Amino acid sequence: MGRRWRDGRGELVVHGGATVPLEIATSYRARTRGLLGRDAVHGALLLSPANSVHTFRMRIPIDVAYLDRDLVVIAVRTMRPGRLGAPRVRARHVLEAEAGVMAGWGVRVGVSVTVEAA
Numbered sequence: 001m002g003r004r005w006r007d008g009r010g011e012l013v014v015h016g017g018a019t020v021p022l023e024i025a026t027s028y029r030a031r032t033r034g035l036l037g038r039d040a041v042h043g044a045l046l047l048s049p050a051n052s053v054h055t056f057r058m059r060i061p062i063d064v065a066y067l068d069r070d071l072v073v074i075a076v077r078t079m080r081p082g083r084l085g086a087p088r089v090r091a092r093h094v095l096e097a098e099a100g101v102m103a104g105w106g107v108r109v110g111v112s113v114t115v116e117a118a
Contacts (some may be wrong), residue, residue, distance in 0.1 A: 005024050005048060005115065005117050006024070006036040006117070007025055007026055010024055010118045013114040015111060015113065017107065018104070021044070022043055022046055022115065023043065023044070024045075024048070024115070025047050031048075031050060034047065034096065036040075037057070039060065040098065041062070043097070044096065044097040045095070050092075050093060051088050051096040052092070053079070054083065055083075056082055058082075061078060061079060062079055064085060064095070064096055066090075066091035070112070072112050073110070073111045074090055075088055075111075076108060
């Protein structure tokens with residue numbers, strides 16, 4: 001089930017939860033830049049492909065959700081700045097958002113999400 005997204009914007013639909021504005025980062029450059037240097041995040045950032053993240057040089061704590069190839073959440077963590085996240089073997093995509101918001105959206109282990117590119 002290959003995904004062919006491009007850098008840009010879209011919406012994240014959490015099944016049984018919220019619809020969230022989404023920034024999509026698929027190029028090496030966009031994934032490397034990620035949330036670095038930002039003071040806030042409006043919605044979420046999808047890194048694809050990715051199976052781990054770090055928060056070095058970030059200004060804010062973030063929620064991180066690891067997604068498998070079918071866009072099912074396999075782990076959710078909150079990371080403070082200056083941390084290195086452990087790689088998740090089954091993860092193919094990573095969602096990042098401001099700390100604390102994913103629980104409100106209904107993002108938890110076992111939940112399926114859909115990405116609708118703009």
